[in-house]
Amino acid sequence: MKSGITHIVDDDDAIRDALAWLLRSRGLTSRSWPSAEAFLGEYLPDMRGCLVLDIRMADMSGLELFDRLLALGCTMPAIFLTGHGDVPLAVQSLKKGAFDFIEKPCNDNELVDRVIAALALDHAQRKHAASTQSIEMRLRSLTAREREVMDRVLAGQYNKVIAAELNIAMRTVEVHRAHIFEKMDVKSAVELAQLLAGGQQD
Amino acid sequence: MKSGITHIVDDDDAIRDALAWLLRSRGLTSRSWPSAEAFLGEYLPDMRGCLVLDIRMADMSGLELFDRLLALGCTMPAIFLTGHGDVPLAVQSLKKGAFDFIEKPCNDNELVDRVIAALALDHAQRKHAASTQSIEMRLRSLTAREREVMDRVLAGQYNKVIAAELNIAMRTVEVHRAHIFEKMDVKSAVELAQLLAGGQQD
DNA sequence: GCGGCTATTGTGGATATCCGCAGGCGCCCC
DNA sequence: GGGGCGCCTGCGGATATCCACAATAGCCGC
Numbered sequence: 001m002k003s004g005i006t007h008i009v010d011d012d013d014a015i016r017d018a019l020a021w022l023l024r025s026r027g028l029t030s031r032s033w034p035s036a037e038a039f040l041g042e043y044l045p046d047m048r049g050c051l052v053l054d055i056r057m058a059d060m061s062g063l064e065l066f067d068r069l070l071a072l073g074c075t076m077p078a079i080f081l082t083g084h085g086d087v088p089l090a091v092q093s094l095k096k097g098a099f100d101f102i103e104k105p106c107n108d109n110e111l112v113d114r115v116i117a118a119l120a121l122d123h124a125q126r127k128h129a130a131s132t133q134s135i136e137m138r139l140r141s142l143t144a145r146e147r148e149v150m151d152r153v154l155a156g157q158y159n160k161v162i163a164a165e166l167n168i169a170m171r172t173v174e175v176h177r178a179h180i181f182e183k184m185d186v187k188s189a190v191e192l193a194q195l196l197a198g199g200q201q202d
Numbered sequence: 203m204k205s206g207i208t209h210i211v212d213d214d215d216a217i218r219d220a221l222a223w224l225l226r227s228r229g230l231t232s233r234s235w236p237s238a239e240a241f242l243g244e245y246l247p248d249m250r251g252c253l254v255l256d257i258r259m260a261d262m263s264g265l266e267l268f269d270r271l272l273a274l275g276c277t278m279p280a281i282f283l284t285g286h287g288d289v290p291l292a293v294q295s296l297k298k299g300a301f302d303f304i305e306k307p308c309n310d311n312e313l314v315d316r317v318i319a320a321l322a323l324d325h326a327q328r329k330h331a332a333s334t335q336s337i338e339m340r341l342r343s344l345t346a347r348e349r350e351v352m353d354r355v356l357a358g359q360y361n362k363v364i365a366a367e368l369n370i371a372m373r374t375v376e377v378h379r380a381h382i383f384e385k386m387d388v389k390s391a392v393e394l395a396q397l398l399a400g401g402q403q404d
Numbered sequence: 405g406c407g408g409c410t411a412t413t414g415t416g417g418a419t420a421t422c423c424g425c426a427g428g429c430g431c432c433c434c
Numbered sequence: 435g436g437g438g439c440g441c442c443t444g445c446g447g448a449t450a451t452c453c454a455c456a457a458t459a460g461c462c463g464c
Contacts, residue, residue: 085289091303094296101293143410156390158450169413174452176411188358193392197399345440360420371443376422378441 003119004049006030007076009039009065011057015081015104019052019111026112028119036060040068048126050099050118051078055089063093070097075125077118081106135195138184146183149176153189154196205321206251208232209278211241211267213259217283217306221254221313228314230321238262242270250328252301252320253280257291265295272299277327279320283308337397340386348385351378355391356398 006023008030010016016032023030030052033039037059051069053062060068066078077099082089090101099118102111142150152162159177163170186192208225210232212218218234225232232254235241239261253271255264268280279301284291292303301320304313344352354364361379365372388394 082289085287087284087287087289087292087303087305090289090292091296094293095302100297101289103289145411154392154396156392160450168411170450171414172412175413178452190356190358190391190395193395194356194399197396347441362420370441372420373444374442377443380422 003028004076004122005047006050006052006115006119007039007047008032008052009036009057009062010052010054010081011035011059012054015054022108022112023115028112028115036062036065036068039065043069043072043074045073047074047076048122049076050115050122051076052115053078053080055080055082055086055093056084063089063096066093066096066098075122075129077121077125079111079114079118141183142180146176146180149173150180150192153177153180154193205230206278206324207249208252208254208317208321209241209249210234210254211238211259211264212254212256212283213237213261214256217256224310224314225317230314230317238264238267238270241267245271245274245276247275249276249278250324251278252317252324253278254317255280255282257282257284257288257295258286265291265298268295268298268300277324277331279323279327281313281316281320343385344382348378348382351375352382352394355379355382356395 006028008016008019010019010032011034013034016034020030020032029049033042036057051066053065055062057065062078062080066080069076069078078097079099080090080093080101081104082101083104085103093101099121100114102114139147148166149162152165157165159170159173163173166173181187181189181192184192184195186195208230210218210221212221212234213236215236218236222232222234235244238259253268255267257264259267264280264282268282271278271280280299281301282292282295282303283306284303285306287305295303301323302316304316341349350368351364354367359367361372361375365375368375383389383391383394386394386397388397
């Protein structure tokens with residue numbers, strides 16, 4: 001439930017059912033689609049969990065589906081299943097960011113392990129993304145002027161210097177500075193620097 | 203020259219020579235070893251460039267060689283060459299951090315391109331590592347007491363609070379603080395925070 | 405037009421930081 | 435035993451930051 005859903009995309013009914021059954025037997029929730037198009041049609045950015053994609057499908061290869069999902073901003077880890085060992089394809093997939101690339105037939109336990117690991121990765125990624133987004137939200141709540149001041153505060157400039165650069169009174173800079181700290185939910189310039197350097201750039 | 207050397211490890215004389223010739227014809231410097239052991243015997247941590255490893259070798263697989271090099275702290279990007287398409291091996295290699303995994307016979311241009319890309323990556327990695335190491339150097343030059351103070355400065359504590367916690371006078375904290383800034387080559391706590399958060403943790 | 409938001413400025417005081425000047429104590433090495 | 439180094443401390447002044455109180459002005463939407 002909380003750990004996310006395993007999204008299975010495979011045009012072979014038997015394999016879909018077998019995978020769904022396997023995952024269900026291990027307490028994992030899954031949902032299946034018979035084609036890449038079917039999945040793309042119902043894909044939503046707030047889906048969470050992982051993907052299990054067949055490489056060889058009628059309408060679109062699993063890799064192409066993955067490409068399209070990436071373009072849509074999907075960050076779910078993808079496990080590719082392939083029937084015929086194609087090394088270049090495996091290499092290509094992994095270099096594009098696939099979580100794993102497994103040859104069929106594969107060991108049930110191994111597959112389940114990989115799915116669990118993928119679900120865990122998704123969970124961790126989302127947790128990390130959440131804090132990053134929280135920071136960006138706060139940054140967006142700053143006014144243009146506040147951002148100008150913040151840049152200079154982060155550059156270690158004194159309020160006096162900032163005031164001179166922006167041609168405003170020092171007092172104004174102090175007010176902006178206080179607003180920035182309040183909005184960014186930090187209590188010092190040091191914390192602000194750590195928040196932005198540790199998370200992302202502005 | 204500056205871009206580093208391509209280290210070729212393959213137990214097939216003909217392939218080694220062919221690779222060396224190919225690289226040389228494109229202006230790239232290479233050095234060859236006939237076995238994993240031979241390379242390990244002469245490996246030095248300050249080698250720079252990239253690796254081209256045959257997966258299938260008599261004494262040790264290219265992957266195992268890569269493992270050992272990783273254990274030795276080697277960060278050179280590795281390109282694996284394989285004759286027989288083994289998907290699990292390719293997957294394993296890439297997940298361990300291989301730069302690429304190419305099937306033989308392969309296109310000359312493609313291989314050279316990958317080698318050039320690997321050399322570029324190594325160069326970029328080293329540049330980044332250099333700044334990280336510079337930071338660590340400076341951190342190590344701090345005395346134990348200075349580190350204690352620095353931790354608290356980074357936590358945004360006032361000198362007064364730091365002094366109370368360490369049971370020393372505020373003036374002493376100020377002195378330590380000044381020494382820290384001097385040694386870390388920054389001029390404010392903000393810069394210090396950015397330096398450490400942007401580079402690495404302490 | 406009133407209210408809300410943003411940007412601006414001023415006064416003045418409480419706190420903090422930054423630094424030079426001066427000095428003491430303990431440890432280790434030559 | 436002198437000299438270097440790390441650690442500690444005090445004094446005093448120049449600067450900065452933090453903040454409450456108080457106010458003016460433009461823009462925008464209801």
